[in-house]
Amino acid sequence: MVQNKTMGKYELDYHITPPKGLLNDPNGLIQFNGVYHVFYQWNQNETNHTTKSWGHVTSKDLIQWTNQPVALEPNDWFDKDGCYSGSALSYENKLYLFYTGNVRNEKNERESYQCLAVSEDGINFEKKGPIIHQPIGYTAHIRDPKVWQTDNNDWWMILGAQKENLTGDTLIYHSTNLTDWVCKGSLMDQKDEFGYMWECPDLVHFENKSVFIFSPQGLTSKKDEFNNIYHSGYLTGEFTKFGKFKPDNHSFKELDRGFDFYAPQTFKDNNARVILFGWMGVMEPEVEAAIPTIQDGWVHNLTIPRELSYSDGLLIQQPVTELKRLRQASPRITIAKANESYRLPTVQNEILLNWEKTAGSFEFQIRKEVSVDYKEESRRIKVTRTNWLTGNRESRAVTLKKPLVQMQLFLESSTLELFINNGEEVFSLRYFTTTEVNTLDMNSCTLGKEPEVTFYTLKK
Structure with missing residues (x-):
């Protein structure tokens, strides 16, 4: 949470939330002059998606976040209907923001402009205006520039796009000076049709592998996959010197198996760590309109920061090590037994479950609201919550590649982030309970395979 806010019953402590209004996509993630900067899409005055600025928070430790003045306001002809998502980079001691200017013309038709703003102090930004205009063969759904520099001092930009035949794509541009950009066509030469729009593209480069992260819209659900309104995931491969x-x-793999994860963005910090933030808020409009925090004047939050690594075709996500500083005093450690209840002293907790060998089947419940169920034979793990609009129980699930040996939960008053097998799978979700019960209830557990459970109280 950023400083100086009072947000009601469902206030969050260690997640980034807006001071008021609506937050969505993380933008412009960077460590600039030793300080971490997180920008985000922000409707400052209402809890809907009618207009977007760039909110801005900074931190020296990824824990304590401070509100800064709004970085970008939609007050120019090229962004008058919204300063949409984008990225940041540092060059020659200046901070560059690349973003999409959203415009509705006099016929209410969409226009998109890829824009640049520059700052010398990381706080005050001067808009330079559009640097890329509408490409041929695409609709005006062109947005979310991600920019990076390669070792040979070439600059690359990728953009989420929609072709005129209403299929998703990603465009790639090249520059030698950050202001003049040449389109090199599609990022991938051969691809299957995959949804009607690709948002928030990102390329992550590891030592021997590149990972293309993007958020396709319009996928059809199948069994345990693609059951949210929109999705975020990745492909692994190679980024060539020719920009392909x-x-x-x-195959494409979802980054997060929970209900509420979208529009992730990554950056490399000064220690060469790849760190990711995502938006915990994507949902059907009617469900979003019913979120209980709206009565307190705010809605949505970002995930905790996660460090990414690559292993055998998988992106591994783990909470950044700085979050250990949130742990208060000594942990409480116990062997969890079936039909036992364990009190949580606050609603801010980190909970670790470790098995001596592999887990047997079990089912436990957090605060009488969120259920986590694991079947040893199938290696299928299921997370269930109550839909706050309909009152119905709903689930998301995944089948693990390996037997379960470890789980890590980060819990707040209305958020849960669950890391499985040291980050091979992750579930992110919002939940809302009207009860004051703060317990973990172990409802069932295979005899002889009880987990060791470590409880940490978290506090900034």
């Missing part, structure tokens, strides 16, 4: 991404033989 060549996928390998691994």
Whole structure:
């Protein structure tokens, strides 16, 4: 949470939330002059998506966040209907923001402009206006520039796009000076049709592998996959010196198996860590309109910061090590037994479950609201919550590649982030309970395979 806010019953402590209004996509993630900067899409005055500025918070430790003045306001002809998502980079001691200017013309038709703003102090930004205009063969759904520099001092930009045939794509541009950009076509030469729009594209480069992260819209659900309104995931492969991404033989994989995760963005910090933030808020409009925090004048939050690594076709997500500083005093450690209840002293908790070998089947419940169920034979893990609009129980699930040996939960008053097998799978979700019960209830557990549970109280 950023400083100096009172947000009601569901206030969050260690997640980034808006001071008021609506937050969505993380933008412009960077460490600039030793300070972490997180920008985000922000409707400052209402809890809907009618207009967007760039909110801005800073931190020296990824824990304590301070509100800064709004970085970008939609007050120019090229962004008058919204300063949409984008990225940041540091060059020659200046901070560059690349973003999409959203415009509705006199016929209410959409126009999109890829824009630049520059700052010398990281706080006050001067808009430079559009640097890329509408490409041929695409609708006006062109947005979310992600920019980076390669070792040979070339600059690359990728943009989420929609072709005129209403299929999703990602465009790639090249520059030698950050202001003049040449379109090199699609990022991938060969691809199957995959939804009607690709938002928030990102390329992550590890030592021997590149990972293309994007958020396709319009996928059809199948069994345990693609059951939210929109999705975020990745392909692994190679980024060539010619500006093409060549996928390998691994299929598209969802980054997060929970209900509420979208529009992730990554950056490399000064320690060469790849760190990711996502938006915990994507949902059907009617569900969003019913979120209980709206009565307190705010809605949505970002995930905790996660460090990414690559292993055998998988992106591994783990909470950044700085979050250990949130732990208060000594942990409480116990062997969890079936039909036992464990009190949580606050609603801010980190909970670790470790098995001596592998987990047996179990089911436990957090605060009488969120259920986590694991079947040893199938290795399928299911997370269930109550839909706050309909009152119905709803689930998301995944089948693990390996037997379960470890789980890590970050819990707040209305958020849960669950990391499985040291980050091989993750579930992110909002939940809302009217009860004051703060317990973990172990409803069932295979005899002889009880987990060791460590409880930490978290506080900034």
